[in-house]
Amino acid sequence: MRHARDVLEEVLRQLPSRSRAELKHHVASLDAVYLERTLPDPFADRRQWRADLWWRRRLTMGGEAM
Template sequence: MPRKRPGALRAQNQMPRRMYGSAGAPPRIDRLSGRTASAIHAEESRRPRDEGLGPGDTRIALKCFRTFLARPGRPLYVRRTVCGCDDCELGENVAVARDLLALVLSRLPPHRARRELAALVAELDEELRRRTLPDPFAYRQTWRGGGWWHGRIYDETCHL
């Protein structure tokens, strides 16, 4: 009876890396060093997804933040999604993306990675403050979170 080669057996029994919680090499995050991307990837992979942070979420949040700020026009309005699920909100709502970045910043060790990500987020925050308008009645709406970015005027026409 013919035998299978050892490499073929290993390939057959190997599960995809994403199921182990570690996605292998950390993905490249724009404008961050490889060390910082590795530290972020390690923190994203360390905890279960139900704690609010999963592999690749920081990269998606930064992309959402940059996409929002790249829109033309002076006053930008924060948008909520129609369905309200976490994945859609993370990809489209800049306030949810900023919440996730605050979570990542709080979980990173206080070393170079945290400083580098904090500097990048501070630049984006400055532009967000400059290009959005504060909502004077935000305190009346209990669904808004505690960060200053939830106190900006929301676009109420996008979910109608």
């Protein structure tokens, strides 16, 4: 899941504004589901991944599948 969200973020950065807005709308609904199914990682600041990406600061229960 995290890698897929990384890819989506990169795509969002490169799209023209109209396409970006449309995709961002769809991604936002998926993000909401991910937020509901995960917990904040209290040790995220100590991990090696990028702390600026909110989905990298979440804990999952045994897997990354949605």
